[in-house]
Amino acid sequence: MCGIVGLFIKNPELQKNLGKYLSNMLIQMTERGPDSTGVAIYRDPVELGWTKLTLLGPEGDYSWEGLNRNLSAIFGDDYELNLQCDQAVLKVSTDSVSAQTWIHEKHPELRINGAGEAIEIFKAKGTPAGFVENFNLGSFHGSHALGHTRMATESAVTTEHSHPFSTGADLCLVHNGSLSNHNQLREELRREGITFQTDNDSEVAAGYLAWRMREGDSLDTSLKNALSDLDGFYTFAVGTKDGFAVLVDPIGCKPGVMAETDDWAAMSSEFRAIATLPGANDAKIWEPVPSRIYSWSGA
Amino acid sequence: MKTFNLENSTVRDLNQALHQSSAEKGEFLVGNPGGKHSIAVGAMYNTTVMIDGHVGYYCGGMNQNAAITVNGNAGSGCAENIMSGSVLIKGNASQYCAATGHGGLVVVEGDTSSRCGISMKGVDIVVGGSIGNLSGFMAQSGCLVVCGDVGEALGDSAYEARFYIGGNVASLGADCIEKKIEDEHITQLQNLLRQAGMESIDISKFRRYGSGRKLYNFNIDNAGDY
Amino acid sequence: MSEKDNFKSRLRPSHSFPPHVVAEIQRAAAEGIYDIRGAGAKRTIPTFDDLLFLGASMSRYPLEGYRERCDTNVVLGTRFAQKPIELKIPITIAGMSFGALSAQAKESLGRGASAMGTSTTTGDGGMTVEERGHSKTLVYQYLPSRYGMNPDDLRKADAIEVVVGQGAKPGGGGMLLGQKISDRVAQMRNLPKGIDQRSACRHPDWTGPDDLEIKISELREITDWQVPIYVKVGATRTFFDTTLAVKAGADVIVVDGMQGGTAATQDIFIEHVGIPTLPATRLAVEALKELNMHRKVQLIVSGGIRNGADVAKALAMGADAVSIGTAAMIALGDNSPKFEKEYNELGTSAGYYDDYQDGLDPSGISTQDPVLSSRLDPELGGRKIANYLNCMTLELQTLARACGKSHVHNLEPEDMVALTIEAAAMAKIPLAGTDWVPGQSF
Numbered sequence: 001m002c003g004i005v006g007l008f009i010k011n012p013e014l015q016k017n018l019g020k021y022l023s024n025m026l027i028q029m030t031e032r033g034p035d036s037t038g039v040a041i042y043r044d045p046v047e048l049g050w051t052k053l054t055l056l057g058p059e060g061d062y063s064w065e066g067l068n069r070n071l072s073a074i075f076g077d078d079y080e081l082n083l084q085c086d087q088a089v090l091k092v093s094t095d096s097v098s099a100q101t102w103i104h105e106k107h108p109e110l111r112i113n114g115a116g117e118a119i120e121i122f123k124a125k126g127t128p129a130g131f132v133e134n135f136n137l138g139s140f141h142g143s144h145a146l147g148h149t150r151m152a153t154e155s156a157v158t159t160e161h162s163h164p165f166s167t168g169a170d171l172c173l174v175h176n177g178s179l180s181n182h183n184q185l186r187e188e189l190r191r192e193g194i195t196f197q198t199d200n201d202s203e204v205a206a207g208y209l210a211w212r213m214r215e216g217d218s219l220d221t222s223l224k225n226a227l228s229d230l231d232g233f234y235t236f237a238v239g240t241k242d243g244f245a246v247l248v249d250p251i252g253c254k255p256g257v258m259a260e261t262d263d264w265a266a267m268s269s270e271f272r273a274i275a276t277l278p279g280a281n282d283a284k285i286w287e288p289v290p291s292r293i294y295s296w297s298g299a
Numbered sequence: 300m301k302t303f304n305l306e307n308s309t310v311r312d313l314n315q316a317l318h319q320s321s322a323e324k325g326e327f328l329v330g331n332p333g334g335k336h337s338i339a340v341g342a343m344y345n346t347t348v349m350i351d352g353h354v355g356y357y358c359g360g361m362n363q364n365a366a367i368t369v370n371g372n373a374g375s376g377c378a379e380n381i382m383s384g385s386v387l388i389k390g391n392a393s394q395y396c397a398a399t400g401h402g403g404l405v406v407v408e409g410d411t412s413s414r415c416g417i418s419m420k421g422v423d424i425v426v427g428g429s430i431g432n433l434s435g436f437m438a439q440s441g442c443l444v445v446c447g448d449v450g451e452a453l454g455d456s457a458y459e460a461r462f463y464i465g466g467n468v469a470s471l472g473a474d475c476i477e478k479k480i481e482d483e484h485i486t487q488l489q490n491l492l493r494q495a496g497m498e499s500i501d502i503s504k505f506r507r508y509g510s511g512r513k514l515y516n517f518n519i520d521n522a523g524d525y
Numbered sequence: 526m527s528e529k530d531n532f533k534s535r536l537r538p539s540h541s542f543p544p545h546v547v548a549e550i551q552r553a554a555a556e557g558i559y560d561i562r563g564a565g566a567k568r569t570i571p572t573f574d575d576l577l578f579l580g581a582s583m584s585r586y587p588l589e590g591y592r593e594r595c596d597t598n599v600v601l602g603t604r605f606a607q608k609p610i611e612l613k614i615p616i617t618i619a620g621m622s623f624g625a626l627s628a629q630a631k632e633s634l635g636r637g638a639s640a641m642g643t644s645t646t647t648g649d650g651g652m653t654v655e656e657r658g659h660s661k662t663l664v665y666q667y668l669p670s671r672y673g674m675n676p677d678d679l680r681k682a683d684a685i686e687v688v689v690g691q692g693a694k695p696g697g698g699g700m701l702l703g704q705k706i707s708d709r710v711a712q713m714r715n716l717p718k719g720i721d722q723r724s725a726c727r728h729p730d731w732t733g734p735d736d737l738e739i740k741i742s743e744l745r746e747i748t749d750w751q752v753p754i755y756v757k758v759g760a761t762r763t764f765f766d767t768t769l770a771v772k773a774g775a776d777v778i779v780v781d782g783m784q785g786g787t788a789a790t791q792d793i794f795i796e797h798v799g800i801p802t803l804p805a806t807r808l809a810v811e812a813l814k815e816l817n818m819h820r821k822v823q824l825i826v827s828g829g830i831r832n833g834a835d836v837a838k839a840l841a842m843g844a845d846a847v848s849i850g851t852a853a854m855i856a857l858g859d860n861s862p863k864f865e866k867e868y869n870e871l872g873t874s875a876g877y878y879d880d881y882q883d884g885l886d887p888s889g890i891s892t893q894d895p896v897l898s899s900r901l902d903p904e905l906g907g908r909k910i911a912n913y914l915n916c917m918t919l920e921l922q923t924l925a926r927a928c929g930k931s932h933v934h935n936l937e938p939e940d941m942v943a944l945t946i947e948a949a950a951m952a953k954i955p956l957a958g959t960d961w962v963p964g965q966s967f
Binding site: 310311314315318336337340341343355356357360361363375376379380382394395398399401414417418420421436437439440456458459514515516517 | 716
Binding site: 252253255257270271272273274275276280281285286287289290 | 335371372375390391413431450
């Protein structure tokens with residue numbers, strides 16, 4: 001059980017405040033998700049032929065020097081590595097598959113939390129307030145973002161088990177609720193070649209979407225199929241390169257509020273997170289209807 | 300007149316004040332609710348509470364005697380288990396509005412989402428807009444009046460509560476049927492709309508729904524309805 | 526004797542289709558609906574009987590009875606409440622509704638519990654004036670049905686117990702036949718008289734521990750943070766449930782094992798869902814310890830507690846208190862042999878009667894019938910309950926003293942051994958005479 005938030009900036013002049021707004025929203029979600037915090041920020045899209053990866057270093061003292069040297073040797077100046085706490089954003093001039101393969105081979109100690117052109121995914125154990133401070137989240141700019149605060153239900157509290165789960169290039173998922181058929185589904189998805197790092201139910205939902213989209217379904221069709229293939233209670237927010245989508249399961253018991261002004265569109269588990277946004281009191285406010293897909297896009 | 304600014308004072312302070320005998324005939328003005336939860340819960344006295352802004356979950360929960368107005372939207376479980384008095388939401392209300400309410404009046408001028416009046420036990424609810432799925436689920440008694448439309452499965456497994464609907468009903472729940480409107484129903488409906496300040500609504504298009512009472516005692520032929 | 530007369534010695538009982546299963550299949554074919562009954566699981570499962578205490582030895586010295594104290598008091602709700610509950614003994618009476626039980630039965634429980642300095646609990650139907658009057662300490666249940674729920678009673682309660690589930694039917698709901706909806710019960714529950722009662726399986730206005738946290742907060746606000754809030758779960762994924770209840774803000778966790786009784790639910794539910802009290806106790810304690818909340822959030826376990834040995838073992842495993850339901854009814858006279866003739870007329874026998882839902886209980890306990898319920902004299906009933914609680918407490922102290930404890934809360938898992946492999950695995954207590962716990966290396 002958890003808190004989820006999504007924010008899409010419509011007014012380009014406010015993109016510099018994305019991190020500040022997101023921080024305030026996340027902190028409102030602390031009580032319903034005290035175990036860990038995670039965000040997916042979409043910003044600074046890389047140029048054609050480049051890839052962006054978010055890397056999680058192993059626990060304990062880790063020096064990124066080794067990675068730096070290896071990258072320099074292969075790519076010369078055609079890469080950029082920016083450290084964020086115990087995580088790093090790598091921009092590199094090669095395609096996503098090659099980049100990920102290279103990391104898996106040369107640096108198996110690193111986990112890849114996000115891959116694509118614009119997405120950056122950071123997650124850590126602990127409360128939103130700590131997260132905001134450690135990652136200096138308030139200073140981030142960007143076009144849109146998803147956030148998650150976790151209250152672990154059935155799987156462990158670790159960084160790997162935290163949301164957002166990345167489902168494919170520039171794709172991610174945050175989830176509030178509890179699935180009931182994820183164990184079976186995980187086995188089926190494994191047979192389809194999808195890999196999982198945890199026993200977390202939300203990761204299965206993310207893997208399911210990745211599978212459908214790999215098979216050629218649009219995000220919309222994948223989410224429609226999810227309604228019949230995923231069983232349980234959920235409010236999902238799915239991030240894409242251009243925006244985000246929201247879906248509530250047919251029974252519709254987990255909460256969700258959406259709001260929109262000329263400057264932004266947002267969703268959250270509780271209104272008080274949205275209340276922190278400028279102009280929230282006069283925003284158009286509504287609730288997602290079960291089984292209906294809502295989406296915003298800058299494309 | 301007592302003023303509470305929830306940006307600097309706590310919901311605790313507000314509720315504590317509401318539970319003092321000095322709240323009898325008192326007027327409370329609450330500003331900057333910012334979607335906080337449990338605002339003005341457990342009221343005991345004849346207090347007027349005006350809340351300026353949007354509230355979170357359970358606003359007016361277990362209300363007794365007080366008259367609460369929210370000049371904004373309300374979150375889940377607004378006026379849950381209300382015993383008496385009134386709660387008025389000028390905007391929209393979320394899920395489970397007036398859940399298990401035992402008495403009093405709950406008015407929502409906008410829409411509510413799903414499960415409006417779930418398990419209601421005597422409360423009267425009047426909604427100016429539309430309501431969502433599974434409303435009136437297991438509704439035992441009281442009246443639910445909706446001027447707009449209703450989502451899927453209205454009145455599923457309801458007992459003796461009455462539903463007066465002005466707009467379209469997407470579908471009826473298990474053992475909920477349309478019932479004839481007689482004079483006593485018209486009087487009741489007019490009375491409720493008047494109490495809600497909606498007397499100008501045209502009641503000619505209203506229809507009445509309620510329990511078919513087929514699930515009152517088990518019959519194997521109804522097994523599909525469970 | 527002829528060949529035909531000798532047939533009885535050739536009869537081979539079927540393990541898969543014994544007589545009671547045959548009877549049940551034929552009943553289902555006749556009625557077309559699941560069988561509904563009361564009481565708890567009757568199947569054979571590992572219980573506290575499979576654990577033994579080590580007692581005193583050359584290295585551990587016992588305490589003298591009487592002269593050397595063995596205290597039994599417990600405080601519940603120290604985490605957040607302004608007024609935690611202090612009990613003289615670590616045995617409480619579990620939630621049973623007025624409606625399921627007669628008014629006389631509820632009054633008896635109140636009298637007996639109060640005499641022994643412990644609490645009773647309301648059930649699915651609300652608080653009666655009699656129960657509040659006769660119970661010095663009363664826990665008020667907050668259930669999915671919300672029958673009779675009101676803030677006045679909430680404020681009169683000494684604690685509030687949010688019921689997520691119970692051991693007999695974790696996740697239960699659906700339709701229950703033949704409920705005892707008399708005039709008074711109908712009025713309290715706001716239902717038409719004599720109809721079948723439908724039960725909700727989830728709370729109407731929250732789903733999930735994240736929203737439960739907000740609900741608990743609301744209950745605290747309504748009662749000005751005075752009283753402890755318990756969260757009760759039926760034993761299933763008990764480790765996660767305990768963790769989540771703590772995170773949702775509970776003061777006390779109540780875990781009800783699958784043996785726990787009920788007034789009425791589907792037999793298939795009672796027998797096939799949930800885990801026994803033995804592993805549930807261990808899981809709950811493990812979760813509390815991992816959160817560093819053991820003894821800070823108190824744990825009450827229930828489900829098949831029968832005697833002082835069960836109490837002692839539950840406490841030794843780390844519980845702070847236990848709750849009794851079925852045992853309390855039996856102490857009052859449920860299934861007493863003196864009603865054998867009437868049990869036979871009902872198609873059953875003393876010791877087997879479990880059709881509480883019919884409301885025809887000869888002992889006057891699980892009925893609303895005025896004639897039957899008048900058989901139970903509440904004063905005498907109160908004395909029986911007090912006697913039974915007293916006996917269990919003395920048994921508890923006897924065992925604790927033998928283990929050298931001056932307070933029953935000092936009983937610990939290392940005071941015990943297991944008799945079977947299943948019990949050893951479930952309780953994580955070594956098999957007697959060995960160091961072995963299945964699943965753990967030597």
